[in-house]
Amino acid sequence: MAAVSDQLVGAVIAQSKELLILLDPDSLSFVYSNSAAESSLGYEKGEICEISPHDLFPEFSVPELTALIENLSGSEAKHLSMNTVLVSKLSGMRDYMLQLQYVEVEQKKLILVNGHDVTERMAETDQMQEMLASVQMNSMQDPQTELMQRVFFIPYLMGGLEQAEEREQPLGVMLLDISNLQDINSAYGEETGNKVLKHIGQIVIRLVDCREHACRFSGQKICMLLPSATRSSVQDLVKQLMRAVGRLSYAGYPDLEIKPRMGIWFGKHQADPETLLGALGVSYKEKKAKGDDLLVLLSPELPVSA
Known part of the structure; x- marks a missing residue:
């Protein structure tokens, strides 16, 4: 099978329909975001790299994000999954299912954040839970x-x-x-x-x-x-x-x-x-x-x- 060049891999990542963001764990800053991340959240090209992680991930303060990265580096699997909210300039808070993992880019370890919007699914789940709770309460x-x-x-x-x-x-x-x-x-x-x-x-x-x-x-x-x-x-x-x-x-x-x-x-x-x-x-x-x-x-x- 023919080898795939790094440039081609980069082009594929850039065109991915999933949100993809690279976070520098040393400076706690974003160094890359693909077009899917920018368009789905309503940011201009390159704008995500100009904001702090807390502005995008409001549930995590700087100490909490630092602790999360430390836990990630100490994990044998070197990756973790979580549900959290991201700030969208289009529609406020959105629920996302994210996976964080360490990757090496140009001999530097970065954290790859990738995932997808699950707001509607979470809303349906919440609605179902409310219905079940209502049925249970009625029976009581x-x-x-x-x-x-x-x-x-x-x-x-x-x-x-x-x-x-x-x-x-x-x-x-x-x-x-x-x-x-x-x-x-x-x-x-x-x-x-x-x-x-x-x-x-x-x-x-x-x-x-x-x-x-x-x-x-x-x-x-x-x-x-x-x-x-x-x-x-x-x-x-x-x-x-x-x-x-x-x-x-x-x-x-x-x-x-x-x-x-x-x-x-x-x-x-x-x-x-x-x-x-x-x-x-x-x-x-x-x-x-x-x-x-x-x-x-x-x-x-x-x-x-x-």
């Missing part, structure tokens, strides 16, 4: 309130209990009881009762730290996880809940009244989440039987081993 939600189902809420409660013990800060758990939901269902129909549950669920989602911190505890009760809760923060939450629930109204049912009641527990010690929730339910039921207080402090009896 109670269909009526759009809050977490109790079984999926348990890990978040367990995490809250562990953090409360580590930080020695109280964790708050609140039960919100729509005490007259059965009366609403009887007087106005279950469809109206479901609307009430949905609207209260939306109110709760707005007020808790994150969506995973609230669940459908039982038929007419909602459970909320309140990290680092204090008495004053709970009082503020109760006021906001009462104000928002009091504003709910339903066309055709001007006399429909929603009667929310709440129970709050403070704790900073480990407990089995299911055991705690069960004990909170019992404690709340006992307190509810004794009076009509809007807010009661729950003091469940937990097993010594919990």
Whole structure:
């Protein structure tokens, strides 16, 4: 087979459809870019060699780029692949799949950066991940309130209990009881009762730290996880809940009244989440039987081993 001259190889590289850039690792400057790199990123001929690597690779500062080069030189393979963003003068940030490797040009070691634009592919992947996350979240939600189902809420409660013990800060758990939901269902129909549950669920989602911190505890009760809760923060939450629930109204049912009641527990010690929730339910039921207080402090009896 006939030998291919260096000039011919250079001409082929220059015409490659892939981005090709040569980086001098000693001066941390670009010494060559092919036409594909310039045209795809919107730079004039030779312009890439006039800018700093950080201006083209914004995710890497000079120390980070130096460390990357050191890792590359220390690698047995002498090459690495990565996803990063490049600054395009045409369309801002673009996602690129790049490969970096050492090459020798005129007895000098340079770093060859070559790769291609994967922005659209990354966008499709992100969209698919968002769709999967949405489907997963929907499967974890109670269909009526759009809050977490109790079984999926348990890990978040367990995490809250562990953090409360580590930080020695109280964790708050609140039960919100729509005490007259059965009366609403009887007087106005279950469809109206479901609307009430949905609207209260939306109110709760707005007020808790994150969506995973609230669940459908039982038929007419909602459970909320309140990290680092204090008495004053709970009082503020109760006021906001009462104000928002009091504003709910339903066309055709001007006399429909929603009667929310709440129970709050403070704790900073480990407990089995299911055991705690069960004990909170019992404690709340006992307190509810004794009076009509809007807010009661729950003091469940937990097993010594919990």
